[in-house]
Amino acid sequence: MSLSGTDIKILGLSKKEATIFFELGTCVHITATDLAKKIKIPRTTTLFLLHKLQERGLAEKIPVKNHKEWGLTSREELIKKLRKTIRAFEASHNILGGIADNEIGIEVYQGKNNIKQAYRQILQVGVNDRIYAIQGNKSAALSLEKLEKEYFFDLHKQTKDKKVIIEGVISESTLRLFQKLNINELHSHLDRLIIAYIIPDEYINFDMDIIFFGNLLFLINMEKEIVLFIKNEAIVSAFKGMLLLAQSAGRKIDLNSHIKKLIEEKSKTINL
Incomplete structure (x- = not known):
């Protein structure tokens, strides 16, 4: 033994x-x-x-x-005893399971707290690294429903303070969601280092945030509150290829300019 x-x-x-x-x-x-x-x-x-x-x-x-x-x-x-202990530990920590070896690591978690921790992973990125993301067209709305505004305010502030660069694609319907945000919420999004591409809803018609950097990839299903972590360089590389395909099907947008314009429009409405 x-x-x-x-x-x-x-x-x-x-x-x-x-x-x-x-x-x-x-x-x-x-x-x-x-x-x-x-x-x-x-x-x-x-x-x-x-x-x-x-x-x-x-x-x-x-x-x-x-x-x-x-x-x-x-x-x-x-x-039997070890499995029973592991199941009890996983249940108490909302861990659904996983596998790990030298080549690949996979972990599955459930619950809002684990989703919050997953999003905070982007703060661990190195100075010269970049976060890549594909946001499903149903994911953004569910995130606003399920997670507290204060959480996003704090997360956005930290990404700006750390000068985290995020490059990714969002759908047309996700872009329209910004129109529903109030001025404080818009200011929270403003001035982040975002390189955004807009693609039609039907291309990313799913409830999933796909975020990856380095050799780490995680998928967040907001409706079921499940997070899947995958640690494997080849898999991350494959998703980067998918991101490039998605970007080629979309149009680049200056998201900060778009948000500034919305703030100006809402400010005028308030002052009337």
């Missing part, structure tokens, strides 16, 4: 408990006396720690002829 130091920490084992745990993994069953001799720990201490492992469901007594010896809990039982 091969476990790293991190695995031992996750299991909550002390150094002596880990020694016993590893040794039990090398044999089918063993007496406490023989185990104590092998690991060079006093028998009373070994027996005490065996009972602690038993309480945690990691070790068990195994009938051998007319007596009982010690062994690891069966592999199937260990897996």
